[in-house]
Amino acid sequence: MTDAPTPDRPTLTLFPDLGDLYRLQPQFNAGTVVELLRARNVREVLWASGPDPDHPLRDALPAAGIAIREGFTADWAWADAEHAELQSYLQQYPQGRERMRDAARAEQAFADELTAPLTAARIPALLDAARTYHATLKDRLDEGPGTRWHARRLDELAARLTGETGTVIAALDDLPGLLDRLPGAALADLHAAAPGELSRVRALADRAWQLRDEDDLNALLEALTRETGDRVTPRAELDAAAASIYLAVGDLAAARTLLERAAHALTDDQPRSLPGLVLARLGQVRDAQGDRDLALRTYRAVLALSHVPQVARETADLGLTTPFTLELPDEPGAE
Structure with a gap:
């Protein structure tokens, strides 16, 4: 019989992925991620982020001896196509254009947060910004093509991760939704982390x-x-x-x-x-x-x-x- 997960012993530890932004953040880059994972004796991560084959961590982690386990994501490129179609439709109407402007402002505000100088200690604040961003998109464009099926994608991702243990690399803006859907998961504790x-x-x-x-x-x-x-x-x-x-x-x-x-x-x-x-x-x-x-x-x-x-x-x-x-x-x- 296994013990139930607790805040001190989660079944899954969620680690934020910044994608190409790692290349722009001197205090939170691919080397920083390796340092943080090594400090936790992580030898393998579950990849729940995007499919980009040129992702900085796909270079850094294996080179550092940290394996990447695939199989938790699906191809959602079709959602981008549906989103583009919705934008074309909304552009035809004044109210639609207003909704798109509101969504664009929310996206820009979130992008400003992501591109500001970043340290590990700022991650919790970024998760709050991600919640605000996705809530605004849902409010202005509705769940579905307007949000690129964000809720549905997270439901499917959480289902694939259920029953797994270990450290998960997931897109930063997906973490709030995954934490809501995975009761045994916890955000990696990064508040005292410093780049080496x-x-x-x-x-x-x-x-x-x-x-x-x-x-x-x-x-x-x-x-x-x-x-x-x-x-x-x-x-x-x-x-x-x-x-x-x-x-x-x-x-x-x-x-x-x-x-x-x-x-x-x-x-x-x-x-x-x-x-x-x-x-x-x-x-x-x-x-x-x-x-x-x-x-x-x-x-x-x-x-x-x-x-x-x-x-x-x-x-x-x-x-x-x-x-x-x-x-x-x-x-x-x-x-």
């Missing part, structure tokens, strides 16, 4: 992949060079991120040196997206240097990988038909 070294290095790499005009590129390069890497953000990725900076300023030789070093350092236990990203960028650099034959072989190597991120696949597909050329912005004052 994995989080810091992951934040550095995420920042380097997303250059902005105001960035101090020399400071970024120095920071990338200092780090030795870890299982979530290996040295090969740091080299590839640094190479992207050199490529952005037109230093093809330095970019190629780093990318070739990164390519030689690739191993099977690293994040699964990394080989595709490294080789796709290496193909571009070889192309830009006029080494077309080798660039073509590199693009083909990308497409032969067992997992290829979408951006790497698109880069390789285009590179096979159109040689990559580097176009640098004009220097200030240049004619």
Whole structure:
């Protein structure tokens, strides 16, 4: 006979998923998630979030030795299509347009909460914001196509999770509804969590992949060079991120040196997206240097990988038909 779940011993611990927003949050990124799961001795998670194959955690968790168990979600793409049809219908009527404006304001308010600087301690407040957001959608657009069948989807997800034990990764805005539907579940206690070294290095790499005009590129390069890497953000990725900076300023030789070093350092236990990203960028650099034959072989190597991120696949597909050329912005004052 098993003990009944209690707040101190839930059958399911729900962990918030932020999707691509992990790449934008230096204090709550994929490295942070690994740290939090390791602190709880989690060796496997139940995946109850979206199907995106390029999700940051699909790289970070297996690389850190944390298994992902699938089978709890379904394909709800059709709900997006129905939602789009409803929007087209509502646009025809003044009251419909007013309802859509109210829903859009609620969505923007929730997005503002999600994109503000985030720490683990803010998660409970975000759950309150999620409740408000979904309640507004239901009020203004009704449950069904207007909410992308949110309640029905959560009912089905909760049914699949019933009887399971362990840690569940679920979309942050689904957590309030899942907590209502799963009496034995509890939100992971994150109030005292603080980002550590994995989080810091992951934040550095995420920042380097997303250059902005105001960035101090020399400071970024120095920071990338200092780090030795870890299982979530290996040295090969740091080299590839640094190479992207050199490529952005037109230093093809330095970019190629780093990318070739990164390519030689690739191993099977690293994040699964990394080989595709490294080789796709290496193909571009070889192309830009006029080494077309080798660039073509590199693009083909990308497409032969067992997992290829979408951006790497698109880069390789285009590179096979159109040689990559580097176009640098004009220097200030240049004619």
